[in-house]
Amino acid sequence: MSDPFYQLQWLRLDHGLTQQSQTELWICQLHCAVPSIAGNKWLKLKYHIQQIQQHNKTGILSFGGAFSNHLLALAAAGQHFGFSTVGVVRSHQPDPANPTLQQCRQFGMQLQFVSPELYQTKTTALTLAELQQQYPDYLIVPEGGTSATAVQGVAELPLAATPNGPADLLCCASASGGTIAGLIAGSKGTPVLGIAVVKDASLSQKISALLPAPADQWHWQLQPELTNRAYGKFTADTLHTCLELATQQIYTEPVYTGKALHTLLQLLAQGELAQYRRIAFFHTGGLQGLDGLRYRSLISEAQYQQLRFGG
Ligand SMILES: Cc1ncc(COP(=O)(O)O)c(C=O)c1O
Known part of the structure; x- marks a missing residue:
């Protein structure tokens, strides 16, 4: 496995709200030799892949929803590095036209479908x-690729090192x-703000459990996204922010990165982040999710084109 397998690209977001708050907002994008593994995916997967290579395992089995960025990244990694992949998909019925699952299959992933009710129990011991x-002969990796092994990979990202000097958030x-958890573990004291795009009351606890001890040395906070939508749902305002960002060649989708950036801009507008002068935001990828949004008519073809390719 060759590393650097990826390249970092920094983009400075120029927005009325960043100007007004006199805050630099830097977006760190992680481009990968295999595009489906861009963003956080490579960092979360790399040591899992190393483990199966070292132990001569057949492949990796993991879990996800029907439009999962993680499953697609895993499938692409499997094809690239030559290991088998199994995806346990939270979905009542296999939909042959689902663009994410179609690509997973093309990459050679074997899919197992389980109803959402049964899916919950699939992850019990x-x-x-x-x-x-x-x-x-498979390594079982939890949903989203999240494990102590993933934390180790993400901790390697030099997110504080913006082109203009050290970020303070x-x-x-x-x-x-x-x-x-990976950003916190690698932060060397710089505070970390996570914007929760899921409604999961136990998320803080899960993050704490992933952090290397002692837990009290870490400076971090979790902020619920401010539009108060369920996971996967988004407002017209969030979509508008994504479309606005695309005009600056900052391509996002409204379920993860766009939703988080929308909240970050709102926090800047409210003066909540006034003590920070230079913020570094990790672009975690997931642009393939736009295919699924278009497929479900949650965005129009014109919006898709703009979000994916600008204009
Ligand atoms: C594009 C994207 N951004 C952010 C996240 C959230 O990362 P995590 O599940 O590690 O909190 C995910 C989920 O893996 C994702 O697919």
Whole structure:
């Protein structure tokens, strides 16, 4: 496995609200040799892949929703590095036209569908043991790729090192908590703000559990996204922010990065981040999710084109 397998690109977001608050907002994008593994995906997967290579395992089994960025990244990594992949998908019925799952299959991933009710139990210790029996030579990686191994990979990202000097706040979208835990672990004292794009009352606890001890040495905070939408749902305002960012060649989707940046801009407008002069935001990828939004008519073709390619 070659590393650097990725390249970082820094973009400074120029917005009325950043000007008004006199705050520099830097977006750190992680481009990967295999595009589907861009963003946080490579950092979360790299040491899992190293583990299976070192232990001569057949592949990796993991979990996700029907439009999961993580499953697609895993499938692409499997094809690129030559290991097998199994995706346990939270979905009642296999939909052959689902663009994410179509790509997973094209990358060679074997898919197992489980109803959302059963899916909850699939991640309990008992059923994990059953899955391990069924796939004895596979490494089982939790949903979202989040584990202590993923934290180790994300901690390597030099997010505080913006082109204009050290950031005084690091920020990212947070769902299963692995990415923010990695940023915290690698932050060397710079505070970290996670913007929760899921409604999960236990998210803070999950993040704490992923952090290397002692927990009280870390400076971080979790902020619920401010539009108060369920995971996967978004407002016209969030979409508008994504479309606005696309005009500056900052491409986002409204479920993770766009939703988090929308909240970050609102926090700047409210003066909540007045003590910070230079913020570094980790762009966690996930642009393939736009294909699924278009497929479900949650965005129009014109919006899709603008969000994906600008204009
Ligand atoms: C594009 C994108 N951004 C952010 C996240 C959230 O990362 P985490 O689940 O590690 O909190 C995810 C989920 O993995 C994602 O797909």
